[in-house]
Amino acid sequence: MYGNYTCERCKRAIGFRGICLACREELKKEEILAWSEEKIQEKLQEVIQNIKQLSDWGSKTYDAACHLIDLRGVISEKMQRAALEAEVFELPKVYYHAPEDVRDGLIGCLMNTTDAQEASWLMQCLAMQGDDKALEALYELECHPKEWREKLYVDPSVYAQAGGWTFDKKGKRRTLNYDTCYPIIKADNKGNSPIKVARIRKEHCPHCGGRMMDMLVVDARDKRLQFLGVDGVITATCCPSCVLYEEGGFSRFTLDGESEALPLEIGGIGEEASEEMYREMEENSLVLGEEPVPLFYETQSDYSCTIGGFASWVQDWKYLTCPDCGKPMRYLAQLHWSQIDDSEGTLYIEICPECQVAGMLHQQT
Ligand SMILES: [Zn+2]
Ligand SMILES: [Zn+2]
Ligand SMILES: [Zn+2]
Structure with missing residues (x-):
């Protein structure tokens, strides 16, 4: 449980005096990025x-x-x-x-x-x-x-x-990977970023009753995202609670921005979160970074969200099988829950561009 201290840098509650692990990682990263x-x-x-x-x-x-x-x-x-x-x-x-x-x-x-x-x-x-x-x-x-x-x-x-x-x-x-990588970073003003993270949907999860969310919406027509070779919008939809217990959740998207989750294998184990929690998730300030970063960007510490490049797998690498064509899906993006709802682990998002299916997969230590 959290203690009575707040991180001296980001003000989140922590169990010790000083700065939190995430901030420490970020400071270290800044130092390395400044190497001559x-x-x-x-x-x-x-x-x-x-x-x-x-x-x-x-x-x-x-x-x-x-x-x-x-x-x-x-x-x-x-x-x-x-x-x-x-x-x-x-x-x-x-x-x-x-x-x-x-x-x-x-x-x-x-x-x-x-x-x-x-x-x-x-x-x-x-x-x-x-x-x-x-x-x-x-x-x-x-x-x-x-x-x-x-x-x-x-x-x-x-x-x-x-x-x-x-x-x-x-x-x-x-x-199975893309040879360009962009960071998904926090910004003061979301502007019209071609990437949106954790958008609340109207419908409820048929398994747990909680809200469905578009965990990632990518407008691949943005010139930074041309490397994806998709002329339209990619949307990955799931129940953020139930996906934690699945071997993989899937949704089907259309290039004009529609999306529909497919039924889960297990389903119903996730706990419905409060409306406030969903809103807090949606209020994240994540946007697409302006400049590309190296392909293995931040694979050692676990706090940078990225699109393209290589995932930093918490466990072994895993490429889901497309439920439509049976081929391995392509790795698209990684979202760290710490950046969305302060919980642990990583959500990996994959796609089958041919079938327009998105796959979502959670891993944690
Ligand atoms: Zn901090
Ligand atoms: Zn659910
Ligand atoms: Zn497919």
């Missing part, structure tokens, strides 16, 4: 010199690498070659779009390993590298599994999803 080019090179050098420590989650090197990649979009080939040479595979995004020699090194390690855990990391690294040769290698392992496959829960085509793509039974690629 010289400072960036210095950090990069540090990471390369201590590259072995990348396998140590929570080490200074691991943190520095994440700051460079997530907040500054800095991934150098030198870092990728050093990581491969040291056989460090526990931070797969280091290998994002790595050059061919690094890719071939990863494939070599993957084909030779007999260790399931190492194979699991290597598949994620290759997924991040993501070119056609990487696809070929994962497809080969899907068709002709090695012994370690039995020890893993999912197929190589699901590991490929970690890099934002996958392939079908015939080895044909399907892209």
Whole structure:
């Protein structure tokens, strides 16, 4: 429970004197965003010199690498070659779009390993590298599994999803992420932002009786959002209470802004919130940021909402299956509940652009 203190920066109730965790993260982020080019090179050098420590989650090197990649979009080939040479595979995004020699090194390690855990990391690294040769290698392992496959829960085509793509039974690629990312930020004045978060709908949830909400409305005709390739409005509708208990909630949208939730699998477990609570959610001040940010923006701490790029999965990555066509959906956006109703966890929003279906998925620690 909250204590008797208020955060000295944002004034929210906290259990200790000082500033809240969210504010601390934000201050740290501001500092990193202000790093000079010289400072960036210095950090990069540090990471390369201590590259072995990348396998140590929570080490200074691991943190520095994440700051460079997530907040500054800095991934150098030198870092990728050093990581491969040291056989460090526990931070797969280091290998994002790595050059061919690094890719071939990863494939070599993957084909030779007999260790399931190492194979699991290597598949994620290759997924991040993501070119056609990487696809070929994962497809080969899907068709002709090695012994370690039995020890893993999912197929190589699901590991490929970690890099934002996958392939079908015939080895044909399907892209699951967008290669541009924009932040969804708090603003004093919502103006006419092409993005709206948590809009109350008229109808009530058939399962719990609470209000349905358009959790995300995206007018993709805005020039910042052209990368989505959608000529109209995307709306993701669900019951904000019931969605917490589902493996995924779905809604169907039309490009002119209509939307309708599909019935839930389980349903009815969520608790109806008070009208006041719904209003508070709707009164969030989230808008689309003006400038794009790196693709892995803020994947370490959990407070930035984004559209496009990569999700910061609280648990394992998960691409819902489109209820219409049966294909994996594309990742669209992440909304942190802390930014909407002060609760925990993240709502991931995915879409099947072909079928005009939105999927919503909640994860928390
Ligand atoms: Zn605060
Ligand atoms: Zn409900
Ligand atoms: Zn579909």
